[in-house]
Amino acid sequence: MGSHSDFDYYLAYGNRDSVTIQPQPGILLIGGAEGDKSGEHEATQWFLERAKGGKYLVLRVGRIKKQADWIAQHYRDWIHSAAELSINSREAANNRKVVDYIREADALFIAGGDQTAYQEYWEGTATEDALNYLINEKKIPIAGTSAGMAIMGDYYYAPHHQGVLSSEILDDPFHYNTEHIHRSKFLEVPYLGRVITDTHLDRLNQKNPETRYGRLLGLLARLIYEDNNQLDHYAIGLEEGAFVAIDEKGIATVFGNGTNIGQDAYFLQTNGALPEQMEPGWPLIWDHNGQAVKVYRIPGTPEGSGYFDLNDWSTAKGGQWKYWYTVGGKSGLRKTSL
Incomplete structure (x- = not known):
């Protein structure tokens, strides 16, 4: 030592x-x-x-x-x-x-x-x-x-208080706990440009009373706002048992427990429309006819599963495309299959 x-x-x-x-x-x-x-x-x-x-x-x-x-x-x-x-x-x-x-x-x-x-x-x-x-x-x-x-990630969330809850950021995307969303040249990691990441998506306990799926959607909306409403931004979120391996060509594979619980990886991208409501003190509305954000979900397996190309964010297999959107805050959060 x-x-x-x-x-x-x-x-x-x-x-x-x-x-x-x-x-x-x-x-x-x-x-x-x-x-x-x-x-x-x-x-x-x-x-x-x-x-x-x-x-x-x-x-x-x-x-x-x-x-x-x-x-x-x-x-x-x-x-x-x-x-x-x-x-x-x-x-x-x-x-x-x-x-x-x-x-x-x-x-x-x-x-x-x-x-x-x-x-x-x-x-x-x-x-x-x-x-x-x-x-x-x-x-x-x-x-x-x-x-x-x-x-x-190119963007990262480093809260100086307790991390923001899904309900807090979806019910007010300018909640005070969102003030520490950063973009910098801190770490310049290949394939993670214009990406924000989040972890522990499925964690629920006394200190974490809500899952973080809605938080990830809210963080994506907020960083788009912070970057002058430029839509070409992305998010990667992992459940606690997920391991995403990205090779030198930008291809992601997911390792996990091979069950239906706790081993999924989510790759989020916008779908051509800004949030319909993005105002301090008001719930986030990001609907776009139920198609606001495209999400590719890959369940991890012990031997590694799925294929997601971080070069184009569209070439994918071994998972499922979904839409995430909210018609109004946390209570309006929806997830549907394409």
């Missing part, structure tokens, strides 16, 4: 010796509840195969946890090393040693946690530059779960 100021580095397995490999790019989006999920093993193998026996790095805010240990325990034959790096201030994010740890990576996993902290500590720093070097110059595979997935 190495600790300095506001960062910690933990080498769970292997060493930092140089390795000569050529990583293969790829993107793994994770719905937020990994940990012995059916389909996780296959998705992890898909990801680690692209590391080509190189150095695996977990990036997070807060204290070091168990993710690198888990990789070292179950997949050490696939990697040269497994380490975790926690970066907890902007000063640490500009530290030369931190930058060196990042640039060494041949596979990067951005952990869950608080995307607001990721934004506040890392955006606009040498850490951001190092991450984009990995993604777009070294071209290594990158994965993100929960908060880690949230910051991988």
Whole structure:
């Protein structure tokens, strides 16, 4: 364990010796509840195969946890090393040693946690530059779960309060909890330009009294508004047991548990019409004769299923096209098949 100021580095397995490999790019989006999920093993193998026996790095805010240990325990034959790096201030994010740890990576996993902290500590720093070097110059595979997935889109939602509920954003798309929808050059991830992502779509518990499907629709409406009503925007939402693997050609496949619960991925795009009502204090109306937003749903399976082309957002198989729309707020939310 190495600790300095506001960062910690933990080498769970292997060493930092140089390795000569050529990583293969790829993107793994994770719905937020990994940990012995059916389909996780296959998705992890898909990801680690692209590391080509190189150095695996977990990036997070807060204290070091168990993710690198888990990789070292179950997949050490696939990697040269497994380490975790926690970066907890902007000063640490500009530290030369931190930058060196990042640039060494041949596979990067951005952990869950608080995307607001990721934004506040890392955006606009040498850490951001190092991450984009990995993604777009070294071209290594990158994965993100929960908060880690949230910051991988061109747009991202980083609430400074409790995250907005589906009812709040659909009943008022300018609800105060929507003020932290960002577009920046934080992470420049291929195929996720003009995309906002969301995770845990199906989570219901004491802290999450509503699912997030309606929230995803509301976030898409809001970012279109923020970008001068330009319709060419997209959203990707995952249920907690879904793992979306995007290869270097922009083709997405979904790993999951192969059941009807908790393993679906949703790819949203507008269908040629702006919301009919988008005003502060009033419910969102985005109807367009029941065809406001086209959504392709792919259920994940342990072996990987479906095919969705993120180059054109239309070539797809193995799933089902649907329309999502609202005739007025959360109570008016509808989902119908094409």
